[in-house]
Amino acid sequence: MSEPAPEQARTADGDSVVFLDQVVKRFGSVVAVDRLTLEIRRGEFFSMLGPSGCGKTTTLRLIGGFEMPSEGMVRLDGQDVTDLPAYKRNVNTVFQSYGLFPHLSVYDNVAFGLRRKRVPAKEVERRVVEALELVSLAGYGKRRRSQLSGGQQQRVALARALVNRPQVLLLDEPLGALDLKLRKQMQLELKRIQKEVGITFVFVTHDQEEAMTISDRIAVMNNGKIEQLGRPEDVYERPATVFVAEFLGASNLLEGTYRGTDSGWGQVELANGVRIRIPIERDRKDGESLRVGVRPEKIQVFPVGTEPPATQNVVPATLRSAVFAGVSFQYFFQTAEGREMTAFDRNSTGGAVAKPGDAVRLAWAPQHTFVIPVGEAESSAQPKPHD
Amino acid sequence: MLLFFLLPIATLAITSLESGDFISGFDFTWNFGNYSRGFNLYSEQYLHAVEYGGSATIVALLVAYPAAYWIAFHAGPRKSSYLLAVLLPFFVSFVIRTLAWETILSDNGVLFGPLKSLNLLPNDFRVLATPVAVTGGLAYTFFPFMLLPVYASLEKIDRGLVEAAQDLFASKFEVFRRVIFPLSVPGVFAGVLLTGIPAVADYVNQDLLGGVGTTMVGRVIETQFEVNINYPLAAALAFVFMLGLLATLIIYQRIFGTEQIMGG
Numbered sequence: 001m002s003e004p005a006p007e008q009a010r011t012a013d014g015d016s017v018v019f020l021d022q023v024v025k026r027f028g029s030v031v032a033v034d035r036l037t038l039e040i041r042r043g044e045f046f047s048m049l050g051p052s053g054c055g056k057t058t059t060l061r062l063i064g065g066f067e068m069p070s071e072g073m074v075r076l077d078g079q080d081v082t083d084l085p086a087y088k089r090n091v092n093t094v095f096q097s098y099g100l101f102p103h104l105s106v107y108d109n110v111a112f113g114l115r116r117k118r119v120p121a122k123e124v125e126r127r128v129v130e131a132l133e134l135v136s137l138a139g140y141g142k143r144r145r146s147q148l149s150g151g152q153q154q155r156v157a158l159a160r161a162l163v164n165r166p167q168v169l170l171l172d173e174p175l176g177a178l179d180l181k182l183r184k185q186m187q188l189e190l191k192r193i194q195k196e197v198g199i200t201f202v203f204v205t206h207d208q209e210e211a212m213t214i215s216d217r218i219a220v221m222n223n224g225k226i227e228q229l230g231r232p233e234d235v236y237e238r239p240a241t242v243f244v245a246e247f248l249g250a251s252n253l254l255e256g257t258y259r260g261t262d263s264g265w266g267q268v269e270l271a272n273g274v275r276i277r278i279p280i281e282r283d284r285k286d287g288e289s290l291r292v293g294v295r296p297e298k299i300q301v302f303p304v305g306t307e308p309p310a311t312q313n314v315v316p317a318t319l320r321s322a323v324f325a326g327v328s329f330q331y332f333f334q335t336a337e338g339r340e341m342t343a344f345d346r347n348s349t350g351g352a353v354a355k356p357g358d359a360v361r362l363a364w365a366p367q368h369t370f371v372i373p374v375g376e377a378e379s380s381a382q383p384k385p386h387d
Numbered sequence: 388m389l390l391f392f393l394l395p396i397a398t399l400a401i402t403s404l405e406s407g408d409f410i411s412g413f414d415f416t417w418n419f420g421n422y423s424r425g426f427n428l429y430s431e432q433y434l435h436a437v438e439y440g441g442s443a444t445i446v447a448l449l450v451a452y453p454a455a456y457w458i459a460f461h462a463g464p465r466k467s468s469y470l471l472a473v474l475l476p477f478f479v480s481f482v483i484r485t486l487a488w489e490t491i492l493s494d495n496g497v498l499f500g501p502l503k504s505l506n507l508l509p510n511d512f513r514v515l516a517t518p519v520a521v522t523g524g525l526a527y528t529f530f531p532f533m534l535l536p537v538y539a540s541l542e543k544i545d546r547g548l549v550e551a552a553q554d555l556f557a558s559k560f561e562v563f564r565r566v567i568f569p570l571s572v573p574g575v576f577a578g579v580l581l582t583g584i585p586a587v588a589d590y591v592n593q594d595l596l597g598g599v600g601t602t603m604v605g606r607v608i609e610t611q612f613e614v615n616i617n618y619p620l621a622a623a624l625a626f627v628f629m630l631g632l633l634a635t636l637i638i639y640q641r642i643f644g645t646e647q648i649m650g651g
Contacts, residue, residue: 086553099551103569113555
């Protein structure tokens with residue numbers, strides 16, 4: 001069934017440490033991973049982001065060897081490992097529930113993998129001590145799981161995986177069980193450790209903020225496919241599909257028609273005749289239906305009597321409600337054509353800029369406008385492995 | 388505690404030091420002779436109890452552990468059906484089940500009769516009235532007491548630990564040896580106690596499946612109590628037996644103590 005894939009040549013390039021080639025995973029009649037092709041580069045912090053059931057954990061388990069693909073091929077460091085069971089792969093995992101052995105001490109937990117690999121006792125000791133230091137748990141070796149907090153268990157799980165110096169470290173929502181403060185702290189900690197050891201991290205999360213904070217590249221997944229893959233800034237600022245736009249934070253999407261270019265900008269006409277300028281990224285057909293979007297924090301609100309700069313995109317709207325959130329106000333608007341829009345405004349003036357029911361104008365710089373084609377691209381067929 | 392434990396034990400201890408007989412009545416006389424007499428007369432039966440009860444426990448463990456393991460890890464959604472199938476025979480009174488074994492194993496019965504007439508077995512071959520029959524009967528009788536605690540301990544092992552071990556390069560055998568077995572030790576510990584204690588004290592199996600040469604101390608105590616009506620001697624035998632069991636338990640607990648494993 002596996003015809004030679006056109007991407008195969010790319011694995012020759014020593015930069016790819018994980019390569020999934022047209023991988024399909026079915027559970028009964030459910031397709032969990034759908035013809036997924038994915039390349040993860042050596043030394044990067046790679047995240048798979050998506051809602052539950054999008055296939056991200058299954059993809060991770062396919063790399064780890066806990067699931068075998070129904071179709072396709074899995075390569076590690078250029079080597080075909082499709083049929084290798086988990087214990088024969090040079091890959092380690094930090095599990096969501098940590099999976100620390102309750103009958104073993106912290107030390108023995110961390111030493112577990114090295115001992116299975118028959119590493120000499122002297123070296124085991126040196127490396128275990130080193131790994132515990134790396135996760136700031138030096139001196140915790142004699143403790144047991146029951147004597148550790150959630151955050152400490154998480155660190156032990158990390159040390160237990162890293163001590164084996166795997167080709168790839170897989171992390172399955174490892175921060176999910178921690179409270180918010182500890183979670184933020186561990187995000188930075190993970191990033192630091194990843195830089196220090198230089199091992200490729202593949203991180204699964206459903207938290208978009210976490211993924212953006214921590215990753216070099218993000219694959220946004222939905223329905224077993226990658227919707228978009230790229231650097232956090234690109235994925236956030238230039239979402240390629242409606243799903244990505246809405247999953248990565250709030251977004252405002254307006255429908256319009258392409259009307260050619262003018263003075264260095266593409267022109268989009270909205271239903272009510274308002275014109276929006278968009279960056280020219282590629283050739284578009286006149287009359288093509290488009291969605292244009294803008295992130296809420298890019299929008300500036302101009303109440304009656306103030307004039308937005310002529311260089312900006314301007315959409316008239318009515319304020320529906322304002323929510324005070326301390327550092328910012330969140331405003332909800334309705335445009336003349338009945339669309340909902342929302343904006344964040346840094347609370348710099350110490351009060352809302354308008355009252356509910358007021359007519360306002362919403363303005364933003366044209367370069368902050370992103371464009372999503374209407375139609376087949378709503379769920380983009382193939383990601384570009386090289387963004 | 389006082390009413391149901393200390394009081395009966397005190398009564399037992401007092402009875403064991405009485406002398407007299409059933410006709411003229413028993414008096415408390417610090418009669419330690421009951422103990423020396425009991426020991427001299429029946430040391431062989433004590434040994435039998437330890438020997439048969441002990442081997443029965445080992446046999447039960449060797450059969451129950453793989454069965455429990457298979458049900459817990461490989462029976463899938465039909466776990467409870469398999470468990471029920473294993474336990475169903477034990478809904479019948481154990482006397483009837485033991486009698487059934489007696490019928491099956493009898494010298495010219497349904498099993499050995501045909502084999503002997505076909506000359507596949509020598510004519511004097513027998514299982515009944517041998518230690519093998521007694522041990523097997525005991526192992527069979529107390530099988531559920533071994534299976535259930537072992538199953539319970541295997542069943543509650545977090546499947547994530549198995550994956551974690553595989554992730555850390557442990558093969559199937561090593562997953563069992565390093566993770567599953569150590570975590571099932573509390574169940575084995577409980578199973579050995581629940582099987583071993585009634586097995587060494589049992590007197591029905593050796594009565595129905597054993598012979599003159601396989602008498603265990605439980606049978607002796609029962610005879611002294613019910614047939615010979617020698618309460619003091621029966622009490623002395625029982626008291627020694629109890630102390631012996633207690634000592635074994637303490638040693639057993641010291642060696643295989645479970646606190647270490649339970650913490651977690």
